[in-house]
Amino acid sequence: MEMFDLSLIWAVIIGFGVIMYVLMDGFDLGVGILFPFAPDEGSRDVMMNSVAPVWDGNETWLVLGGAGLLAAFPLVYSVFLPALYIGVFLMLAGLIFRGVAFEFRFKSHRHRRWWNRAFCWGSAVAAFAQGVVVGAYIQGFAVEDFVYVGGPLDWLSPFTVLTGLGLMAGYALLGATWLIMKTEGRLQDWAYRLTPKLLLMVLVVFAVISVWTPFVDDFVRERWFGQLHLIWIFPALALGSAVWLWRTVKERREGQPFIATLGLFVFTYLGLVVSKWPVIVPPDHTLWEAASAPESQLFLLLGMLFVIPIVLAYTAWTYWVFRGKVREGEGYH
Numbered sequence: 052m053e054m055f056d057l058s059l060i061w062a063v064i065i066g067f068g069v070i071m072y073v074l075m076d077g078f079d080l081g082v083g084i085l086f087p088f089a090p091d092e093g094s095r096d097v098m099m100n101s102v103a104p105v106w107d108g109n110e111t112w113l114v115l116g117g118a119g120l121l122a123a124f125p126l127v128y129s130v131f132l133p134a135l136y137i138g139v140f141l142m143l144a145g146l147i148f149r150g151v152a153f154e155f156r157f158k159s160h161r162h163r164r165w166w167n168r169a170f171c172w173g174s175a176v177a178a179f180a181q182g183v184v185v186g187a188y189i190q191g192f193a194v195e196d197f198v199y200v201g202g203p204l205d206w207l208s209p210f211t212v213l214t215g216l217g218l219m220a221g222y223a224l225l226g227a228t229w230l231i232m233k234t235e236g237r238l239q240d241w242a243y244r245l246t247p248k249l250l251l252m253v254l255v256v257f258a259v260i261s262v263w264t265p266f267v268d269d270f271v272r273e274r275w276f277g278q279l280h281l282i283w284i285f286p287a288l289a290l291g292s293a294v295w296l297w298r299t300v301k302e303r304r305e306g307q308p309f310i311a312t313l314g315l316f317v318f319t320y321l322g323l324v325v326s327k328w329p330v331i332v333p334p335d336h337t338l339w340e341a342a343s344a345p346e347s348q349l350f351l352l353l354g355m356l357f358v359i360p361i362v363l364a365y366t367a368w369t370y371w372v373f374r375g376k377v378r379e380g381e382g383y384h
Contacts, residue, residue, distance in 0.1 A: 057348040058339050061123035062331075064355060068116030070320050074225075074313055075109040075366070078102070081226020083149055083174025084219060085245070086167060093379050094238045095167065101233040103153055104373040110146070111362055122351045126197045126341040130332050133199040134192045135206055138180050145177030175219060182218030185323075186211030190267045191333035197341070210260075210267055217256035221316065224249040228296070228309040233377050246300050246308060254293060257319070261286070264326075270334060271326045285322035289315050 079102035089095045121128055132139065148169045156166035183206060190210055193201035227249055230242040265272035275282060292314035299307040331338040342348065 057345055057352065058123070058342040060352065061119065061342070061348055062329075062338050064352075064359070065116050065119045065123065066324060068112050068119060070317065072109070072112035072116060073320065074316060075112060076106070077178075077222045077316065078225040078229040078309075079106045079109060080149070080174045080178045081222035081224065082229065083170050083226075084178060084223045085226050085230075086171040086174070088245075090237055090241050092163075094241070097234055097238055097377055097379050098230065099153065099156065099170070101230065101377045105369055106153065107150070108366055108369055111366075115358070115362065119351075119355065123343055123348050124331060124338060124341045125343050126336075127332055129197055130192055130194055130199045130336075134201060135184055135187060137203060138183050138187070138206055142177050142180035142184070145173045145175070145180060148173030149177060174222075178219045178222045179215040182215035183207070183211045185218065186214030188333060189214070189264060189271070189323075189327075194332060194334075194336065197332070197336065210263060213256065213263070214260060217253070217260060220249060220252045220256055224253050225309075225312050225316070228312045231300075232306050232309045235376055235378070243300060243303060247297065250293060250296055250300075253315075257289075268333070270330065274326055282322075282325055285318050285325065289318040289322065292318060 082098050082102050086095060086098060089098060150173075152166045152170035152173060156163055156170060159166060186208075187206040190208065192199055193205065224246065227242045227246045231239055231246065234242065265275065292311050296308050296311035296315065299311060327333065329337045329339070331341050
């Protein structure tokens with residue numbers, strides 16, 4: 052197996068799992084973030100029914116990415132979990148509250164408003180925590196010999212708060228364009244009106260984070276400004292996706308705004324990956340240093356080669372079965 056770089060293969064698999072989770076669970080978290088601002092209770096029913104058949108399958112990618120990271124790069128866990136215990140706990144608590152609210156909201160008419168809040172706040176807390184984790188990864192950790200030596204709140208800083216709020220805005224944008232594609236009538240009109248405002252918010256936060264990041268991480272500053280290569284193509288493509296999104300919303304297209312938002316996320320994600328590559332534990336530990344034994348990576352890779360096609364096939368089948376518009380009075384529940 053010397054001809055194959057197993058660590059690189061695993062990095063690609065985990066990176067793929069992460070972006071699949073962000074794209075697929077991002078829009079239903081975004082729907083939850085937008086929940087309190089919906090026109091009325093009937094619109095909230097439609098919003099929840101639009102994501103109810105797929106939300107739990109979307110979270111499969113989080114499990115896949117997390118399990119793969121533990122198996123292939125166990126030393127990452129020895130740093131990330133002690134550094135991010137509180138952030139990870141908040142994320143999981145938010146996902147639990149959001150998941151429970153899916154079922155209880157439709158069954159508990161007397162306390163529906165409390166389940167509305169659980170769905171909204173669970174989604175918002177999970178999205179914010181994920182953004183904070185991304186910000187903490189960018190700013191780096193206090194590490195000595197792959198042991199975290201910082202404090203329990205080192206992950207919390209003005210920069211990570213901004214990345215948390217930025218991801219919330221990005222997920223809300225994904226949720227709004229999902230509603231454009233999946234709904235009609237007054238709810239769709241509301242999503243059309245909301246999308247340009249969310250896009251502007253995302254672009255402002257994106258610009259501030261882009262200017263701030265080189266001052267947070269010297270490695271990123273050197274990567275972007277000290278070397279001449281094609282790395283700048285990713286922010287250019289992200290801005291191109293934003294322009295496409297703006298135009299398609301103005302033209303009242305239904306499917307293209309969602310696709311354009313996916314493009315915005317993908318190119319931003321690729322820009323982050325190439326900014327830190329090949330560092331997996333900031334500030335300076337590479338993925339090869341954090342990798343498990345090649346025998347362990349190979350054994351687990353054989354199983355993953357079966358799992359990923361099954362998950363992809365199931366996901367495609369689910370979205371195909373539940374394709375089309377969701378209307379008031381109809382849906383999963």
